[in-house]
Amino acid sequence: MSALEAKLGVPKKKGEEKPTAEKLERARREKVNHFRNQQKIYIEGTDLPEPIATFEQLRDQYKIHPKIMQNIEAAGFQYPTPIQMQAIPVMLHDRELLACAPTGSGKTLAFSVPILVHLKQPMNKGFRALIISPTRELASQTHRELVKLSEGTGFRIHMIHKAAEAAKKFGPKSSRKFDILVTTPNRLIYLLKQDPPAIDLARIEWLVVDESDKLFEDGKTGFRDQLATIFLACTSPLVKRAMFSATFAHDVEQWCKLNLDNVISVSIGARNSAAETVDQELLFVGSETGKLLAMRDLVKKGFMPPVLVFVQSIERAKELFHELIYEGINVDIIHADRTQQQRENVVQSFRSGKIWVLICTALLARGIDFKGVNMVLNYDFPSSAVEYIHRIGRTGRAGRTGRAITFFTEDDKPLLRSIASVIQRAGCPVPDYIKHFHKLQSKQKKKMIKKPLEREHILTSPRFLQRKAKRKGIISQKGVKKGKAKNNNAHLQTVPEK
DNA sequence: AAAAAAC
Numbered sequence: 367m368s369a370l371e372a373k374l375g376v377p378k379k380k381g382e383e384k385p386t387a388e389k390l391e392r393a394r395r396e397k398v399n400h401f402r403n404q405q406k407i408y409i410e411g412t413d414l415p416e417p418i419a420t421f422e423q424l425r426d427q428y429k430i431h432p433k434i435m436q437n438i439e440a441a442g443f444q445y446p447t448p449i450q451m452q453a454i455p456v457m458l459h460d461r462e463l464l465a466c467a468p469t470g471s472g473k474t475l476a477f478s479v480p481i482l483v484h485l486k487q488p489m490n491k492g493f494r495a496l497i498i499s500p501t502r503e504l505a506s507q508t509h510r511e512l513v514k515l516s517e518g519t520g521f522r523i524h525m526i527h528k529a530a531e532a533a534k535k536f537g538p539k540s541s542r543k544f545d546i547l548v549t550t551p552n553r554l555i556y557l558l559k560q561d562p563p564a565i566d567l568a569r570i571e572w573l574v575v576d577e578s579d580k581l582f583e584d585g586k587t588g589f590r591d592q593l594a595t596i597f598l599a600c601t602s603p604l605v606k607r608a609m610f611s612a613t614f615a616h617d618v619e620q621w622c623k624l625n626l627d628n629v630i631s632v633s634i635g636a637r638n639s640a641a642e643t644v645d646q647e648l649l650f651v652g653s654e655t656g657k658l659l660a661m662r663d664l665v666k667k668g669f670m671p672p673v674l675v676f677v678q679s680i681e682r683a684k685e686l687f688h689e690l691i692y693e694g695i696n697v698d699i700i701h702a703d704r705t706q707q708q709r710e711n712v713v714q715s716f717r718s719g720k721i722w723v724l725i726c727t728a729l730l731a732r733g734i735d736f737k738g739v740n741m742v743l744n745y746d747f748p749s750s751a752v753e754y755i756h757r758i759g760r761t762g763r764a765g766r767t768g769r770a771i772t773f774f775t776e777d778d779k780p781l782l783r784s785i786a787s788v789i790q791r792a793g794c795p796v797p798d799y800i801k802h803f804h805k806l807q808s809k810q811k812k813k814m815i816k817k818p819l820e821r822e823h824i825l826t827s828p829r830f831l832q833r834k835a836k837r838k839g840i841i842s843q844k845g846v847k848k849g850k851a852k853n854n855n856a857h858l859q860t861v862p863e864k
Numbered sequence: 865a866a867a868a869a870a871c
Contacts, residue, residue, distance in 0.1 A: 500869080501867095501868065502869085526870095528870095528871085529870055530870095530871070551868095551869065552870050553870060554870095555870080556870045556871065580868085585865095587865090587866090587869090589868080589869075592869075678866070678867095679866060701867085702867065702868055727866080727868090728866070728867050728868075729867070729868070731867090749865080
């Protein structure tokens with residue numbers, strides 16, 4: 367008897383009248399519902415596959431490759447998380463899916479396992495599974511996870527590094543020795559639009575859209591059209607699609623209900639809520655200058671690295687970087703204006719602990735799993751509750767605890783209430799006077815999002831300090847870090863002892 | 865609207 371059957375099975379009691387098949391079925395359904403409620407698994411749809419309670423059930427019921435089973439154990443995953451309990455069987459029953467589960471609750475494994483089980487073994491047919499991510503950093507991380515999970519099975523998992531190289535590698539003349547592709551949208555579209563197309567998605571059987579609400583963003587510069595092009599290129603009648611995110615968007619749900627085949631919707635816990643493992647705090651800092659003072663105060667009081675600091679724009683990221691470089695802490699910066707190589711180096715150095723404080727834009731807000739980030743600092747107020755949830759979700763992952771501090775000024779009042787609500791719902795204290803703020807109408811919120819705050823510049827350090835830094839080689843003439851060590855310039859961030 | 869996303 368499997369563990370789930372032990373949990374879900376109907377106990378036979380002596381002297382009880384012989385249960386009819388219907389009664390058994392009803393009791394079983396009740397047990398399943400109870401289990402789902404216990405795990406805060408909320409599910410909608412018809413013919414719903416039962417959740418699993420242990421990974422062993424993948425061996426007993428779904429014939430998982432023993433190597434993958436071993437890799438799951440070796441990676442230290444003892445029990446499936448709620449999203450894994452439900453999403454894995456849903457996908458293994460070939461059912462299309464809309465999934466919403468908190469940050470850091472194991473969504474990557476929840477779609478990676480069923481993809482690998484579904485594909486059974488490597489084949490030389492070309493790509494049979496495709497995962498789309500909004501940033502290269504997230505694609506790279508997902509790629510790495512899949513490689514780790516499939517070690518010893520021979521599956522070939524690819525990322526597109528240079529589109530030109532990829533065209534040769536994956537084109538019609540290639541030997542088709544690949545199984546799974548993880549990519550950001552535009553690189554893939556570039557390959558699709560070659561004449562003849564440099565990649566063939568006609569054999570894709572699983573298409574996973576990670577951070578689906580981000581990739582469904584509409585408008586002239588949104589991802590949505592790119593996603594549509596990719597959907598259309600997956601022409602196999604066998605193709606199934608799954609959408610994953612930590613936040614729930616109604617337009618995604620609507621789209622799924624209209625376009626997916628008998629879609630199942632799975633949500634874990636309350637939708638659009640922050641991870642309960644994050645200790646959240648709002649801090650009034652008065653003004654822009656107040657932010658810098660409060661930041662310096664945090665540094666001085668001694669804080670626990672690694673720390674992620676979020677700002678609103680690339681420009682502000684640069685400004686803040688130039689302020690903090692003088693603090694004697696290992697600080698670095700990442701945003702989309704940096705080169706691919708710089709981005710990779712920074713992520714690598716932050717992962718390895720060489721960088722203590724990483725200043726970033728929304729680039730790192732979603733999906734990125736840095737082990738043990740102790741604090742997220744929202745230096746600039748997030749532009750929506752959704753962005754807030756993703757940002758602070760970089761800490762408090764996989765059951766660990768984390769801390770998030772969010773600076774706010776008078777200017778941030780309009781969105782304060784909606785973010786305070788998220789904090790309150792997560793059980794963290796919110797000052798009374800904020801609770802009494804009037805709620806912004808959704809119309810006004812949209813306006814806020816469309817026209818974000820124009821903030822004062824971050825105070826610039828006195829000139830003499832900059833000249834001093836230049837002499838010491840901390841920053842170059844242009845005020846940008848020197849990149850003389852091509853591959854690893856992390857050590858340049860350390861301000862020499864005085 | 866910002867940020868992200870190809871060569």
